[in-house]
Amino acid sequence: MENILPEPxxxxxxxxxxxxxxxxxxxxxxxxxxxxxxxxxTAYRRTxxxxxxxxxxxEVSRVLSILSQEGVPVVPRGAGTGLxxxxxxxxxxxxxxxxxxxxxxxxxxxxRLARVQPGMINVDLTKAAEPFGLYYAPDPSSQSACTLGGNxxxxxGGPHCLKYGVTSRYVTGLTVVTYDGKIVEMGGxxxxxxxxxxxxxxxxxxxxxGIATEIEVRLLPKPEGVRTLLAIFDRLGDAGSxxxxxxxxxxxxxxxxxxxxxxxxxxxxxxxxxxxxTDAEAALVVEFDGIEAGLEADVERAVARCREAGAREVRxxxxxxxxxxxxxxxxxxxxxxxxxxSDLLVQDATVPRSQLTDVLERxxxxxxxxxxxxxxxxxxxxxxLHPNLLxxxxxxxxxxxxxxxxxxIMAVCVEAGGTITGEHGVGLDKRRYMxxxxxxxxxxxxxxxxxxxxxxxxxxxxxxxxxxxxxxxxAT
Amino acid sequence: MNPLAELLSERLSKGQVIDGFDTEAxxxxxxxxxxxxxxxxxxxxxxxxxxxxxxxxxxxxxxKGSWLHGGQPPQSVDVLxxxxxxxxxxxxxxxxxxxxxxxxxRLDELERRTSECGQWLALDPPGGxxxxxxxxxxxxxxxxxxxxxxxxxxxxxGATLVTGDGRVLALGGKVVKNVAGFDLLKLVAGSWxxxxxxxxxTMRLHPTPASDRSLLFKGAEAEDxxxxxxxxxxxxxxxxxxxxxxxxxxxxxxxxxxxxxxxxILESADAAxxxxxxxxxxxxxxxxxxxxxxxxxxxxxxxxxxEDxxxxVLRLSLLPSRLPELVEMTSRLSDLYDPNEGWGxxxxxxxxxxxxxxxxxxxxxxxxxxxxxxxxxxxxxxxLEAEGGSLVVSQGPPEIVSAVSxxxxxxxxxxxxxxxxxxxxPAGILARGGSPQ
Ligand SMILES: Cc1cc2nc3c(=O)[nH]c(=O)nc-3n(C[C@H](O)[C@H](O)[C@H](O)COP(=O)(O)OP(=O)(O)OC[C@H]3O[C@@H](n4cnc5c(N)ncnc54)[C@H](O)[C@@H]3O)c2cc1C
Numbered sequence: 001m002e003n004i005l006p007e008p009x010x011x012x013x014x015x016x017x018x019x020x021x022x023x024x025x026x027x028x029x030x031x032x033x034x035x036x037x038x039x040x041x042t043a044y045r046r047t048x049x050x051x052x053x054x055x056x057x058x059e060v061s062r063v064l065s066i067l068s069q070e071g072v073p074v075v076p077r078g079a080g081t082g083l084x085x086x087x088x089x090x091x092x093x094x095x096x097x098x099x100x101x102x103x104x105x106x107x108x109x110x111x112r113l114a115r116v117q118p119g120m121i122n123v124d125l126t127k128a129a130e131p132f133g134l135y136y137a138p139d140p141s142s143q144s145a146c147t148l149g150g151n152x153x154x155x156x157g158g159p160h161c162l163k164y165g166v167t168s169r170y171v172t173g174l175t176v177v178t179y180d181g182k183i184v185e186m187g188g189x190x191x192x193x194x195x196x197x198x199x200x201x202x203x204x205x206x207x208x209x210g211i212a213t214e215i216e217v218r219l220l221p222k223p224e225g226v227r228t229l230l231a232i233f234d235r236l237g238d239a240g241s242x243x244x245x246x247x248x249x250x251x252x253x254x255x256x257x258x259x260x261x262x263x264x265x266x267x268x269x270x271x272x273x274x275x276x277x278t279d280a281e282a283a284l285v286v287e288f289d290g291i292e293a294g295l296e297a298d299v300e301r302a303v304a305r306c307r308e309a310g311a312r313e314v315r316x317x318x319x320x321x322x323x324x325x326x327x328x329x330x331x332x333x334x335x336x337x338x339x340x341x342s343d344l345l346v347q348d349a350t351v352p353r354s355q356l357t358d359v360l361e362r363x364x365x366x367x368x369x370x371x372x373x374x375x376x377x378x379x380x381x382x383x384x385l386h387p388n389l390l391x392x393x394x395x396x397x398x399x400x401x402x403x404x405x406x407x408x409i410m411a412v413c414v415e416a417g418g419t420i421t422g423e424h425g426v427g428l429d430k431r432r433y434m435x436x437x438x439x440x441x442x443x444x445x446x447x448x449x450x451x452x453x454x455x456x457x458x459x460x461x462x463x464x465x466x467x468x469x470x471x472x473x474x475a476t
Numbered sequence: 477m478n479p480l481a482e483l484l485s486e487r488l489s490k491g492q493v494i495d496g497f498d499t500e501a502x503x504x505x506x507x508x509x510x511x512x513x514x515x516x517x518x519x520x521x522x523x524x525x526x527x528x529x530x531x532x533x534x535x536x537x538x539x540k541g542s543w544l545h546g547g548q549p550p551q552s553v554d555v556l557x558x559x560x561x562x563x564x565x566x567x568x569x570x571x572x573x574x575x576x577x578x579x580x581x582r583l584d585e586l587e588r589r590t591s592e593c594g595q596w597l598a599l600d601p602p603g604g605x606x607x608x609x610x611x612x613x614x615x616x617x618x619x620x621x622x623x624x625x626x627x628x629x630x631x632x633x634g635a636t637l638v639t640g641d642g643r644v645l646a647l648g649g650k651v652v653k654n655v656a657g658f659d660l661l662k663l664v665a666g667s668w669x670x671x672x673x674x675x676x677x678t679m680r681l682h683p684t685p686a687s688d689r690s691l692l693f694k695g696a697e698a699e700d701x702x703x704x705x706x707x708x709x710x711x712x713x714x715x716x717x718x719x720x721x722x723x724x725x726x727x728x729x730x731x732x733x734x735x736x737x738x739x740x741i742l743e744s745a746d747a748a749x750x751x752x753x754x755x756x757x758x759x760x761x762x763x764x765x766x767x768x769x770x771x772x773x774x775x776x777x778x779x780x781x782x783e784d785x786x787x788x789v790l791r792l793s794l795l796p797s798r799l800p801e802l803v804e805m806t807s808r809l810s811d812l813y814d815p816n817e818g819w820g821x822x823x824x825x826x827x828x829x830x831x832x833x834x835x836x837x838x839x840x841x842x843x844x845x846x847x848x849x850x851x852x853x854x855x856x857x858x859x860l861e862a863e864g865g866s867l868v869v870s871q872g873p874p875e876i877v878s879a880v881s882x883x884x885x886x887x888x889x890x891x892x893x894x895x896x897x898x899x900x901x902p903a904g905i906l907a908r909g910g911s912p913q
Binding site for chain 1 (some may be wrong): 548569571572573594626629630639643644645646647649651652653654655656657658659660662663665666667671682683684685686710712713714725743744746747750751791793794795796797811829830831864865866868882883884886887888890891892893895896897899900913
């Protein structure tokens, strides 16, 4: 996508912002701004007009007051690992980043609560909670880089969300600054309010409603025991049946993850080689956690279901080291693909679990038809697919094929009763697919709610919602 | 028929509208509607609501009418829309663990259907199984199981909402992970019908637990019971629920009522044995009773029924670790009732969330009773709010609820709340009046 260079900030506006956050924290140099021109979805590149890095809620509020007085659009940004282009600044927008807001504000082990600043990295929260036998459950694969603010904006998931649920189940309170600089408190554990669930609708709002500046989350006690097994299959469909059978048993694994043949081969060809047979077509990771005493029986039942479904081999782990080795192929899948292709488009969609096998077959046909390698890594228990399209950005014809294949994949998932994104969000990239899952009335209702939080439409503009039918020619 | 009912029956049919004396059973917090309509499709709901928006008739959506006395009393009610005749289970996919049912579907019917396939809806809201699905979502009702399974907001996958001005919105979907656009479903859960009428709901289901065990521990006094409940909830075990139960003065056979802590474990039998060992150690005593299977479920069904027959139900909350203080504060309510009338005052608390339900059988009505209740509850609410907690008047004599308001003030969030209400209900026919909605 074309990168239009933005209008620089006026000296006067720059000075006012520096007056709030300090001289070092307003970035305007073209070469330093390069670091902010894309997120994890590198197909889109846009340079912001400036980046402002406040330290506190109060500073965020003052920065937004100044920018809103000047009518400058604002784009919140965490670590920039998002995969839908949500943190990109369009046109004349200024990025307000949370990179300096990384403090733990309060840790309350007795009530299993933490209050943090939004720039805290996901895994750092778990590290801080560990001495108390607690952890933060939502674990996106990017957890060592992504921020909790970003997680809230995207309502992020992760492998263990099958049993434990996604981010929205864990956020219990928020301090939010809206575009006009107002500070609003939402939720708060231990309090019942008669208003609407503002917190609930803020989670997943992708930076379009305001900036979360303080976050209160629930922590969980670390499970006493964990058991992991890995089953290798000659057919992807058989791995899918194993998943269905395990769930039909009434078992609730903590995670049920599949990587397919192309992914296995990518992993084995990379420095992350995990010792998978390269002629296999699927590897299924099943993990159980909970009270030690009950785990072995669950594992045995799951192993039996895998074998019945045709697993050629089932591996279990006897030590923590071996357990991590079983996860290796799954965890390093993205990294491995990065090594075999110059560019990677990580798709994201959810389908009802019973449709997995059919949908995967159709995705594979789409790959063949467009002459693309598609490697699947997915949260099978939730039906959350990640077809990864490998390509070379310097080949415009191939880029066009990737586009067409993506559109077809979305249509297939929606047709199967699913949706266009399970955890990566709509951002910039998927606005065009929104009408596949929402009618005009639903989109209109979303627009009205956006307008309640952001009447001027300057908070992360051009994201999530397609242009309103009557606003032809609005910014794209 | 009155003119309003007349107009409605022209739009629907004669058999779908009642007025006059028959509507008394459908009073909303004591406000008797001019007409009750029984739409049979979302199109009919849309028709009634858009007509009402044009005419400025105030509407309240309802289910079978078992909980119309709860929440903030509306200023007046012209039309009550009952979902009673919309009770089809439209889609059930056991393999995908979701069920789609119309709003008027009874929870016991849902339970019957899902249990045939070894699944259940893991929610145990007050009011037992008589309630309807739509109403449960509308009021966001949840019971002890919220400790492990969350509330309706966490388990609803999709819903159809007919807005105040008659737009039919299909929100969410059928899959567990879905971030396609803003999550308007969260607004609908707990909206008390002020955004529109829910006509259909898609819920996530869980496999029926292989084993169900409840352990009852006994504390000497209410506050001791609260401490015990806190301690048990803080063990690092996957407990389905920890509930403190204090019977009323009138049901404890004389003497001070002795509290029970009921712990529910929905793990395998081996894991439950281990949990029982850890819990007993932490409690410093063995449980006074162990209940398995249906008996375990039954004790928690009783918890669901604890609000039955109560004239006043309050929900007090603070952080869970402060449950003992919260229990102690209930002594401030002694002026509001006579312990010798009915069963007196019962308490039930969710130890994991710090919510304490106070149920009073009969409210005393000496001269100036409303003012006194207003003072007592107002002072208590302020002191809880100052500590980050809250006081909700969940149901009660309309005089009290109107005077005290069901919920506390919203502060700066009030503007957003009002904006959201107007976005769904531009004519304001569903707004409940008073603070906050
Ligand atoms: C290798 C890799 C693996 C990944 N795995 C997963 C996974 O398993 N599950 C998953 O769900 N996601 C995954 N992601 C996607 C991404 O990591 C998540 O979406 C993450 O939550 C983004 O966090 P961030 O801090 O990087 O946000 P950014 O990319 O900086 O921003 C994302 C969005 O959040 C908004 N935002 C950021 N901070 C705030 C704030 N404080 N207030 C309001 N809005 C804000 C931005 O405006 C933007 O719209 C993965 C990404 C990569 C690169």
